[in-house]
Amino acid sequence: MNEVKSNKDYNPEMHSAEHILNQTMVRMFNKGRSFSNHIEKKKSKCDYHFDRNLIKEEIEQINKKVNEVIQKDLLVTEEFLHRNEALESFKLSQLPEDAGDTIRIIKIGDYDACPCSGMHVKSSKEIGKFQIISTGFENGVLRVRFKLLKE
């Protein structure tokens, strides 16, 4: 749910990885997508409302699942919905106020769908290899730091 950044550091690979990470977190823990994030080429971080830190096995499971999705080489496609239609399936609270009545939904194969105006890869394999660097937990916020390795 990020705005397009004109910043030259904007990295479609990292940003697309964030979509897959978020869907994986939703499926594993059912605590929602990241409410805040910082996406950069070298390393990124996503923050989640959570109740504890992750254990090593969970981190390994997330790495494995995200990389499985990447390796499936899923197509990244866009779809446009009217705001009212979009509201039936998505939380739009993080979209910019000037997003207008047409909402762009980004789909990563049949794995994830999320309103977003950012830039993405064309298919998931372009992302490379996903790896969590570390996680931390403080005041109800789980922070996941990750990087991508080019294979």
Ligand SMILES: [Zn+2]
């Ligand atoms: Zn996006």
